[in-house]
Amino acid sequence: MSKTANQMLVIFGASGDLTARKLVPSLYNLYKANQLPENFVVLGVSRSNLTDGEFRKKVVLESSYLTDKVKGDTEEVINTFSDKFFYEDLGDDYSLEYSKLATRISDLNNKYETGGNYIFYLSTPPSLYEVIAKNLSEQGLNNENKGWKRIIVEKPFGYNLETAKNLNKGLQSYFNETQIYRIDHYLGKETVQNLLVTRFSNSIFEPLWNRNYINHVEITNAEAGGVEKRGGYYDKSGALRDMFQNHLLQIVSLIVMEPPIDASALEIRNEKVKALKSLRIMRDEETLFKNTVRAQYLSSVIDGEKVKGYREEEGVDPNSKTETYAAIKFFVDNWRWKDVPFYVRTAKRMPTKVTEVVIHFKSPHHQVFKNSDLKNKDNQLIIRIQPDEGILIKFGVKVPGQGFKVERANLDFYYSNLAENNVMEAYERLLLDAMQGDATLYARADEVEAAWEFVDPILDYWENTPDVNIYGYSAGVWGPTNSDDLLEGNLRWRNPGENLADDPGFCLIR
Numbered sequence: 001m002s003k004t005a006n007q008m009l010v011i012f013g014a015s016g017d018l019t020a021r022k023l024v025p026s027l028y029n030l031y032k033a034n035q036l037p038e039n040f041v042v043l044g045v046s047r048s049n050l051t052d053g054e055f056r057k058k059v060v061l062e063s064s065y066l067t068d069k070v071k072g073d074t075e076e077v078i079n080t081f082s083d084k085f086f087y088e089d090l091g092d093d094y095s096l097e098y099s100k101l102a103t104r105i106s107d108l109n110n111k112y113e114t115g116g117n118y119i120f121y122l123s124t125p126p127s128l129y130e131v132i133a134k135n136l137s138e139q140g141l142n143n144e145n146k147g148w149k150r151i152i153v154e155k156p157f158g159y160n161l162e163t164a165k166n167l168n169k170g171l172q173s174y175f176n177e178t179q180i181y182r183i184d185h186y187l188g189k190e191t192v193q194n195l196l197v198t199r200f201s202n203s204i205f206e207p208l209w210n211r212n213y214i215n216h217v218e219i220t221n222a223e224a225g226g227v228e229k230r231g232g233y234y235d236k237s238g239a240l241r242d243m244f245q246n247h248l249l250q251i252v253s254l255i256v257m258e259p260p261i262d263a264s265a266l267e268i269r270n271e272k273v274k275a276l277k278s279l280r281i282m283r284d285e286e287t288l289f290k291n292t293v294r295a296q297y298l299s300s301v302i303d304g305e306k307v308k309g310y311r312e313e314e315g316v317d318p319n320s321k322t323e324t325y326a327a328i329k330f331f332v333d334n335w336r337w338k339d340v341p342f343y344v345r346t347a348k349r350m351p352t353k354v355t356e357v358v359i360h361f362k363s364p365h366h367q368v369f370k371n372s373d374l375k376n377k378d379n380q381l382i383i384r385i386q387p388d389e390g391i392l393i394k395f396g397v398k399v400p401g402q403g404f405k406v407e408r409a410n411l412d413f414y415y416s417n418l419a420e421n422n423v424m425e426a427y428e429r430l431l432l433d434a435m436q437g438d439a440t441l442y443a444r445a446d447e448v449e450a451a452w453e454f455v456d457p458i459l460d461y462w463e464n465t466p467d468v469n470i471y472g473y474s475a476g477v478w479g480p481t482n483s484d485d486l487l488e489g490n491l492r493w494r495n496p497g498e499n500l501a502d503d504p505g506f507c508l509i510r
């Protein structure tokens with residue numbers, strides 16, 4: 001039996017892509033795992049005119065996103081799930097009939113005994129977030145006298161610092177901060193959470209987790225795909241807003257943060273905010289020029305197939321300067337991280353889809369094995385966020401035979417090898433957390449603002465300084481080669497999978 005309280009999930013934007021692709025399949029997984037409460041109702045809300053039955057068909061019974069999941073399940077099992085779904089339309093601008101919506105919510109609550117506990121999931125264009133919150137509050141649907149009320153807000157959370165602050169202020173005038181859940185699906189990934197466990201449940205890493213032992217930190221987020229059907233959205237966003245400001249800075253905060261007092265949402269989020277506030281903000285043009293690279297993918301041929309360049313994608317301005325590749329070098333101004341460079345890059349149309357964190361440790365301060373070729377032999381801790389979720393440690397071993405020749409070996413852990421390896425999908429985990437009132441993996445207002453504080457000057461420099469370069473890279477390669485110039489000395493980006501035959505160790509060459 002689920003420990004989740006009876007409740008209703010009200011999804012605004014229920015006819016959209018996210019609902020069908022992520023939310024409903026996640027709910028199905030939770031349903032199959034007996035994680036949904038006994039009394040549970042989903043009320044979909046959007047502009048389209050749909051009956052309950054049509055909505056059920058669209059997002060459950062005829063949804064291609066559920067085809068694999070329902071394979072082998074009986075009609076009864078599938079119907080019991082789809083019977084939990086209801087639909088209400090709100091007219092063209094979501095502002096007309098909130099009293100009608102409130103009545104529908106109340107009727108469903110009474111009929112299905114959902115305890116007055118409601119989650120409002122805002123999966124609409126962001127311009128509607130505040131309007132919806134205001135209307136809900138006017139209907140008393142933020143009031144926790146009878147049952148709790150929570151509101152989940154999708155990304156993008158603001159367009160820059162100013163708009164993020166305004167949005168926070170707007171939402172907070174209708175809901176308390178403790179009721180607001182800002183979703184960042186990377187925090188729902190098992191391996192992102194494992195960053196905390198790796199650091200704080202092992203005494204072998206934390207003593208080394210500082211400037212005395214770490215040479216630099218490298219994070220790569222690469223996607224093989226392009227902007228797909230989201231060119232219109234992406235062209236107004238770009239890689240820095242779409243991935244770096246949220247997902248990647250969340251990962252950075254988990255690497256940088258100090259140990260929390262305990263694993264509560266309050267303590268973890270307090271430490272993450274401190275971490276984000278300690279990122280050194282780059283303000284002058286020279287610093288921004290030296291430490292940032294932006295680029296766009298160009299048309300190319302991949303596996304014999306022609307691939308469009310970014311500017312040819314549907315919805316994209318043919319003269320667009322929006323970046324599909326962003327690489328940033330930065331420092332963290334605090335006791336632990338002083339002078340340790342962080343290199344973070346994110347891009348579309350790379351050779352493969354991969355997200356990983358590499359902690360590069362310093363060379364031993366005294367070289368005992370002087371005759372050995374020690375190039376590329378420094379220790380690395382590689383946290384593979386996706387795919388092949390796991391952890392790899394690279395360390396030196398003696399090559400058998402005479403003398404002391406050192407080779408690099410791997411200690412490799414794969415999540416898939418665990419007996420208990422039912423890794424929840426990110427949205428599934430995050431939905432369940434919100435349903436249970438656990439906000440640990442959701443971003444707090446001050447975290448979001450601290451991240452924008454760091455990103456704003458870079459965006460401003462890229463968008464408003466005449467003649468800032470935007471480089472091209474052929475779709476299917478590891479970005480523009482001049483992004484290597486960001487890296488100090490002879491370092492090179494570690495391109496996972498490159499030169500596998502020579503070096504299964506995936507290295508930055510020093």
Ligand SMILES: NC(=O)C1=CN([C@@H]2O[C@H](COP(=O)(O)OP(=O)(O)OC[C@H]3O[C@@H](n4cnc5c(N)ncnc54)[C@H](OP(=O)(O)O)[C@@H]3O)[C@@H](O)[C@H]2O)C=CC1
Pocket residue numbers: 012013014015016017018019045046047048049092093094122123124125126128154155156
């Ligand atoms: N799709 C994805 O993979 C991801 C999406 N997101 C975010 O989730 C949110 C939803 O995205 P997605 O589902 O892709 O978007 P879609 O465009 O597919 O769906 C948007 C939904 O909002 C409704 N809507 C659109 N415009 C209006 C309007 N002017 N007034 C009232 N309702 C409107 C639509 O209703 P109707 O169909 O009836 O017009 C539809 O239900 C966005 O904020 C997006 O940034 C975040 C991460 C990933």
Ligand SMILES: O=C1O[C@H](COP(=O)(O)O)[C@@H](O)[C@H](O)[C@H]1O
Pocket residue numbers: 223242243
């Ligand atoms: O939020 C987003 O994330 C996806 C990548 O997510 P992943 O879980 O597949 O790594 C990205 O494609 C999209 O542009 C962005 O909006």
